[in-house]
């Protein structure tokens with residue numbers, strides 16, 4: 001490895017990142033240098049005489065390992081009998097592959113040369129410029145890259161098939177999808193849409209794609225996607241689908257993730273954060289841009305409603321006691337390990353959306369200026385604010401900073417004042433906590449209401465505790481007001497008076513996103529104790545028949561939480577099941593397990609969710625029996641399941657299934673899963689769904705055998721967290737087999753350590769103080785051994801305690817609600833509930 005340095009001040013030594021590399025010799029400007037060990041992450045290079053300022057060349061002779069069972073660094077992975085090699089470098093694993101200055105501000109051009117087997121394809125960020133064959137090997141030289149930080153360098157080697165996806169962008173860049181050998185047909189959708197998505201981002205930003213080629217490559221054993229410029233890595237389930245199994249959900253997932261990774265080529269790759277504390281400059285912009293691009297491309301997908309649903313989750317993640325800011329100091333590996341959380345992506349994207357609405361078209365102009373100013377370099381939050389918000393309304397920078405520099409979700413209390421002789425106005429009061437302390441934000445608040453001619457939107461900046469929003473286009477006191485227009489604001493609304501009931505009475509006046517947010521805000525108020533869960537249930541049942549998939553699905557998310565959070569006691573379970581059947585059963589039955597040609601896409605998307613919900617939570621015997629029969633035939637290879645329903649059918653079969661069903665699943669995961677990663681993964685997750693303790697224990701035991709790769713079988717745990725009893729089985733299993741389990745997990749000692757995630761995987765869903773203590777006691781010392789482990793444990797314990805509080809607050813309300821529906825139809829009584837609560841403020 002040869003590094004050209006520009007030495008700024010004379011120095012006797014150079015410190016460089018290297019982890020688990022064997023360094024044999026180093027020269028500096030041709031002179032032999034001494035190597036000093038600097039712990040696990042650094043080596044020092046000492047030169048005989050102090051190195052003067054100016055140009056210097058360091059040559060390092062070293063070797064490193066390629067791992068077959070790890071997750072980070074240089075990986076050797078098998079797929080259908082072929083070997084592939086990949087690099088996983090973000091955030092700090094490039095140092096496991098080559099010595100480097102492994103920090104984002106060290107952007108440099110890279111010249112990469114790979115020696116590989118003659119028949120393999122070798123890929124990196126830049127195009128190959130030469131290939132020299134020698135025997136059964138070849139040496140591939142790649143063109144020099146644009147300046148890149150180490151974490152964005154990419155390598156992939158193997159017998160790929162390359163699918164030509166055409167030419168895209170103003171610079172006519174070739175686009176390809178690289179797939180495991182023989183699977184080109186599965187890239188159909190990626191081939192069709194990747195170029196057009198890139199064109200749309202270019203047009204929005206008015207700046208050509210900044211690199212010379214674009215390859216998307218599938219990495220087996222990988223859960224997400226990574227935006228290394230020119231060579232983006234992708235999980236199989238997101239990139240590939242057999243054409244006859246290509247569901248609407250697959251298409252949405254692919255397009256959203258592809259747009260996210262493409263957006264990173266500007267936000268992250270072209271302009272890189274100067275340090276990891278500004279990761280939001282990458283991870284807020286990519287999902288924000290993806291939503292914008294996908295929404296404009298496929299308005300019928302209602303990406304804004306999808307975003308509103310994700311916003312509910314990120315707000316919940318941002319609400320916790322130890323919440324992290326968007327801009328968070330990063331000083332250790334522990335800090336690094338928990339920065340890629342839900343609060344980062346969803347909060348970041350919503351905050352950008354809110355300020356885009358507030359600033360108007362100058363926002364887009366500002367982004368273009370920011371990208372042009374810092375192209376191929378680095379930027380900080382201050383530089384972004386100063387460059388991008390230069391033409392924004394006064395106080396925008398301070399307002400933006402109030403969302404960057406403190407965690408938490410503001411709540412805005414809203415009441416409507418209509419007085420003769422004055423335009424109607426909303427009285428606004430903000431409250432909220434940043435972590436454990438009270439906090440203030442400067443919030444752009446936009447409200448939508450019936451105006452003089454059409455629907456109108458009015459906005460104000462709520463910069464103090466209290467403020468007022470004049471509805472200047474209202475002719476009279478408006479029939480309804482939605483105080484978070486299009487759900488684009490990062491704040492929750494608490495409606496006073498009868499404003500909430502007016503919205504619930506005319507839900508079709510609201511957009512899909514607004515309906516999702518309305519329910520989300522109400523649910524959050526139940527969590528904090530500001531409203532009754534009975535009100536959430538009443539609102540959910542009122543919106544349950546909503547034709548929109550996103551709205552109906554979000555009602556299910558709230559109802560399904562009851563048993564998850566143990567708000568439901570066993571005596572009320574029959575009534576709960578009846579409530580679920582009464583509210584959702586007819587729709588589930590009408591949709592059935594067989595998709596119909598020409599049906600509404602909302603129906604197709606809702607089908608898997610509502611069937612699982614009514615069969616499981618609703619305990620519907622007919623749906624269970626049908627799913628069981630389908631699962632048996634499918635697992636034996638004797639029948640098909642509609643592609644969108646495979647997971648639903650297997651989950652129902654698991655949750656109501658016995659040992660015989662588990663054996664069928666395990667055999668099928670071996671037999672058909674051997675060549676089909678997608679089937680294998682869904683079966684493994686279904687194996688975690690069993691409710692019979694002995695059967696579940698038998699399923700978990702698979703994690704400790706060589707039957708499956710532990711990087712896949714660890715997913716069995718995810719299904720165990722739905723009930724108190726199965727949580728206990730999983731936690732007991734981990735306690736009993738902890739050392740054996742640890743011995744099987746990848747030993748990367750890295751940022752995304754599976755071992756560090758164990759407390760959250762099997763401990764965070766409990767809902768009582770005794771378990772908080774139990775989880776803390778068991779994991780305290782064990783988790784501390786892994787980067788990010790102590791933080792993960794603290795989060796798990798916080799979550800358990802928060803759930804216990806929630807349960808104490810709301811279990812009585814749930815009991816009262818379910819008792820009231822004992823003798824009648826749930827539907828009828830829930831309407832009664834909605835009326836009853838009409839007089840109480842929320």
Ligand SMILES: [Zn+2]
Nearest residue numbers: 260264283286
């Ligand atoms: Zn990203």
